Amino acid sequence: MTDVLHPVHVGDAAHDDHAEHHGPTGILKWLTSTDHKVIGLSYTVTAVVMLVIGGLFAEIIRGQLASANGTLVSFAQYNELFTMHGSVMIYLFAGPFAFGALANIIVPIQIGAPDMAFPRLNALSYWLYLTGSITMLSGFFTAGGAANFGWVGYAPLSNSLNAPGAGADLWIGGLLLTGFSAIFTGVNLTATIFYLRAPGMTMFRMPIFTWNLLVTAILILLAFPVLTAGLIMLYADRHFGTHIFTVAGGGVPVLWQHIFWFWGHPEVYILALPFFGMVTEIIAVFSRKPVFGYKGMIFATLSIAALSLGVWAHHMFTTGVVLLPFFSIMSLLIAVPTGIKMFNWIGTMWRGQIWFSTAMLMAVGFVFTFLVGGITGIYLASPPLDFFTHDTYFVVAHFHSVVMALVLAGMAGLYYWGPKITGYLLNETLGKIQFWFLFIGTQVFTFPMYILGLQGMPRRMAVYPNDPQWVHLNQIASLGAVLIGVSTLLFVVNLIYSWKKYPAGDNPWDAHTLEWFTTSPPPHHNFYRLPQIRSERPTWDHNHPEHRALHHGEHETTHA
Amino acid sequence: MKVEAKMLLALGTFFGIMCAVYWNWSLENAGGVMMFAGMLLCFLPGLYYYWWSRRMPTRPEDNPQATREEGAGVVGAFPGTSIWPFVLGMGAFTIVLSLVFGIWLLVPGLGLAAWAFLGGTSEGRRGGQH
Structure with missing residues (x-):
């Protein structure tokens, strides 16, 4: 344990110790580091590997569906593939990438903190995430194969009669580990944001990304313990002879759905809010303007979090045992704060001097794709429409629009913050080619599925009726999946091509927030010095003293 | 510290109202219990922060006019590495x-x-x- 001093003076000799941090190197550094930047980078690399694994599963699924009676995989393999595709993408990629990877690296620097509040707990979170991922994926190497009951693990499909074998247990075990990893990260982020801010960094001066991560952390603490409890009940049903989710012993199968979705719907916002934060930062920086409606943005985020605890059963409309009007009203209400965010993103771009860098293109692509996903979500919040489209490809298309928007936002985040983490920029031309493949691929991939869903094609089926139009639409969707795969490949090519080629400097984007005040990559405890914080854009204020910080609602012209 | 406390208390209050409406209307217990627990989870730290925020001087990070020097001193003890x-x-x-x-x-x-x-x-x- 070392006492860490606050960076007060410029070039203070006392802080040179931090810069020359003599820690272990190589594999020992990876195993023992408690530095949030090293842990965050481990998270980033692991999450991107999971994205590639989950993406490969998706390509196989789309290959199978490219013809009506596909023979690429057997029915049993298909069940494992769609289960593990969903599980890997939701549990092992999107969540950890959102609140483990970039959040871990950026949030402490954005508020002027030397590290996360609990560095060793942070390291433990990463190890639980990595071992949880290995646990879940190792199901493929067991005799019975991996879990095959869908990523939602509905009872009674997931009980010991319908899903015997180690694969299902490994799925439960992997989720227990990654669940605790998420809970610890939630505790860590909350404590860091509450207690380690720099002087003058009041709550209403924190960057939107940090705000969104705070709200995400609170949602994690509300939701994940419920999932963990549900998983323990499921395990007990499978092995200890309890009958919590089985009708035979007086249990209630639909209770699993209540528990799962009470976690599952907040989880949607746990995934989405960090990416909303990234996009907000990026749009403001590349529009050369402050965020439009800063406080409105924060209240919208808090409203989404508040409402998200009361919408879970809109996944269960067709069970016939839930209160339809309540969940319909609450789900529709979420469109209001989300709409506020949409208008604020557009308002931030409005009359700005927009710089279409790769990060900005990805962010604008996110806004479009998320709008498609969001609007179709409003349809699904209406029970009569949901009865018609439940468990069809319409739902699949809806949430793929949403999550592919998040992938676009995540890529925007990597292009924007990557230079801060590594010290080197990525190639912009390759980045823009990657953007067009990803953006067009996403639309080509999702739009046929909307039509298929409205025509009644059910999800999770390895074969479908040999109708020429259905085959055609499925082939277009498969083409979209190939384009998305090419874009991911282009990202890897860009990483290799740009390796240590374009030095970034401290602030390549002339950005607003504190992480751009320090060096790229930042020193061991992040800062040698801090600027005086007088607004939510401290780095901008320091670099552009001619545009002094204005209070909210104040205009430059009113003060001569 | 006041903003943090008020944020948690506001969330808890909203969950409480939502829980009362839902439980009385649907008479379904699983969701009602989980929402009630969500409310408690917000009130527990929220009340703690509120209690403290009234008893402690304003921290430099809560003061919009704070200078860098006010934050001088030890931030905390952080481990360099740990296995x-x-x-x-x-x-x-x-x-x-x-x-x-x-x-x-x-x-x-x-x-x-x-x-x-x-x-x-x-x-x-x-x-x-x-």
């Missing part, structure tokens, strides 16, 4: 594998976890490596 999170992680991994491959794996799993608890605690007490 114990890795050991504890491997312990948790082994414990979870015991759920699948056999209860005997609990022995090495709990052993690793206990070793990590002892190691981590004593590292915190005596001060670890730089």
Whole structure:
């Protein structure tokens, strides 16, 4: 344990110790580091590997569906593939990438903190995430194969009669580990944001990304313990002879759905809010303007979090045992704060001097794709429409629009913050080619599925009726999946091509927030010095003293 | 500290109202209990922060006019490196594998976890490596 001093003076000799941090190197550094930047980078690399694994599963699924009676995989393999595709993408990629990877690296620097509040707990979170991922994926190497009951693990499909074998247990075990990893990260982020801010960094001066991560952390603490409890009940049903989710012993199968979705719907916002934060930062920086409606943005985020605890059963409309009007009203209400965010993103771009860098293109692509996903979500919040489209490809298309928007936002985040983490920029031309493949691929991939869903094609089926139009639409969707795969490949090519080629400097984007005040990559405890914080854009204020910080609602012209 | 407290209390109040409406209208217990617990989870830290925010002087990070010098001093004690999170992680991994491959794996799993608890605690007490 070392006492860490606050960076007060410029070039203070006392802080040179931090810069020359003599820690272990190589594999020992990876195993023992408690530095949030090293842990965050481990998270980033692991999450991107999971994205590639989950993406490969998706390509196989789309290959199978490219013809009506596909023979690429057997029915049993298909069940494992769609289960593990969903599980890997939701549990092992999107969540950890959102609140483990970039959040871990950026949030402490954005508020002027030397590290996360609990560095060793942070390291433990990463190890639980990595071992949880290995646990879940190792199901493929067991005799019975991996879990095959869908990523939602509905009872009674997931009980010991319908899903015997180690694969299902490994799925439960992997989720227990990654669940605790998420809970610890939630505790860590909350404590860091509450207690380690720099002087003058009041709550209403924190960057939107940090705000969104705070709200995400609170949602994690509300939701994940419920999932963990549900998983323990499921395990007990499978092995200890309890009958919590089985009708035979007086249990209630639909209770699993209540528990799962009470976690599952907040989880949607746990995934989405960090990416909303990234996009907000990026749009403001590349529009050369402050965020439009800063406080409105924060209240919208808090409203989404508040409402998200009361919408879970809109996944269960067709069970016939839930209160339809309540969940319909609450789900529709979420469109209001989300709409506020949409208008604020557009308002931030409005009359700005927009710089279409790769990060900005990805962010604008996110806004479009998320709008498609969001609007179709409003349809699904209406029970009569949901009865018609439940468990069809319409739902699949809806949430793929949403999550592919998040992938676009995540890529925007990597292009924007990557230079801060590594010290080197990525190639912009390759980045823009990657953007067009990803953006067009996403639309080509999702739009046929909307039509298929409205025509009644059910999800999770390895074969479908040999109708020429259905085959055609499925082939277009498969083409979209190939384009998305090419874009991911282009990202890897860009990483290799740009390796240590374009030095970034401290602030390549002339950005607003504190992480751009320090060096790229930042020193061991992040800062040698801090600027005086007088607004939510401290780095901008320091670099552009001619545009002094204005209070909210104040205009430059009113003060001569 | 006041903003943090008010945010949690506001969330808790909203969950409380939502819980009352839902439970009385639907008479479904699982969701009602979970929403009620969500409310408690917001009130518990929220009330604690509120209680403290009225008893402590304004912190530099809560003062919009704070200067950098007000934050001078020790921020906290941070470990440079530590192997114990890795050991504890491997312990948790082994414990979870015991759920699948056999209860005997609990022995090495709990052993690793206990070793990590002892190691981590004593590292915190005596001060670890730089």
